Amino acid sequence: MSDLPLIQADRAAPPLAAAATPTGGRRRRVRLLSRTDRVVVALMVAVPLLLVVGLVWLPAGATVLLSGTDWDGIGPVSDIEWVGGRNYADVVQNYPPFVPAVQNNLLWLAALFAVATPFGMFLAVLLDKELRGTRFYQTALYLPVVLSLALIGFVWQLLYSRDQGLLNAVLGTGVDWYGDPDVNIWAVLVAAGWRHVGYIMLLYLAGLKGVDPSLREAAAVDGASEGRTFFKVIFPVLRPINIIVLVVTVIESLRAFDLVWVINKGRNGLELLSALVTQNVVGEASRIGFGSALATIMLVVSLLFITVYLATVLREGRR
Incomplete structure (x- = not known):
């Protein structure tokens, strides 16, 4: 009877060789993919x-x-x-709308980057404080992003219409905001910026939600103000988001098309590179080669910023 506990203990204890691997850890079973799984993975790729x-x-x-x-x-x-590079030479030297289109694209980029982007970041900082009605404000500010730029053009037409627009009714003027080449680009930029703000707000809001709260606590212990905490502590942590915002803003300024095409097909002060491509490729005087040269210029500029973004992401991944 005295040997029974020892026998039970010996039976309960697993062999040492079976309990441990040569490295001292538990043995792990490697499950190979079945033929069906391999087919599914191959199709998904x-x-x-x-x-x-x-x-x-x-x-x-x-x-x-x-x-x-x-x-x-x-x-x-x-x-x-x-014809080799003749189309590119004609684009730069013998195509009058090209220079205004480049200027308008640069103006579009400057307006989105210097006005809409900081405003979207400011709204994200406010919404990150979990104020009352935050969900409602997020939905309301992001709603324009869901709409196409063509639909946004029609919405803002209710404000910009010369005869029945709200803006002229309030100001008591008769300005043709979409038709006057001296002001229509600014009117369009307001409409495009209205849509861009919501997108930037969402990107920065997602980045702020991922910031470690201990960074804010450490800054508060050191006596830093909210503004100093954001620019000296939080903003540097948002570097990946800043790169994404930069690339998105550049690409958004290059591919801007719907709004100006709905208004006047990219003419009369609203020339953009994307509109020029469409005019030459599918317009009345179809010039596939010439339009392709314009599209290639846009492609090269876009690839430069995309390359910078991918290089930054890979560098962060190595760290």
Whole structure:
């Protein structure tokens, strides 16, 4: 009877070799993927890859190739004439709308970056304080982002209309805000900035929610004000968000199209590079090669900022 507990203890104890691996940890079983799992994973990778290649990279490559040709897009492929860099020279030297379009795109970038972006960041800081009605304000401020720029143009037409617009009724004037080439670009920028603010607010709000609260507590212990805490402690932590906002703002200023096209097809003071591309590719005088040269210029500028963004993300990942 006295040996029974020892026998039970020996039976209950697992063998040492079975309980531990040569490294001292528990043995882990590696489960190989079944054939069905491998097929599912392959499809999940292949389908998006084919869509991106077929809908993005192949058209982009074709655009670059067509930028060195002279073709109206209607005749047979045998009519395509290779002209090299002549289209790019014509864009810069012999195309009057090009310079105003570049200036308007730069003005668009400056307005979004210097006005709309800081205002969106300011709203994000306020909403991060969990004030009463925060959910309602978030929804109301983000609502314009859901709308297309074309629809936003119609909405702001209710304010800018020369005869029945709210703005002229309040000011007692008869300004044609969309038709006057001296003021229409500024009117359009207000409408575009209204939409951009909500997007930037959401990005910064997501970044602020991920900031470690101990950083604010340490700054408060040191006696730093809220403004100093934000610019000296919180803002540097938001560096990845700042890079994303910069790239998004640049791309947004380059691909701006819907609003000016709805108003007057990008003419009469509202020239933009994207509108010029559309006018030459699908306009009345179709010039595929010339329009492709304009599109290639936009592509190169976009890729520069995207490359900077990806390099920053990879650098942060290594850290």
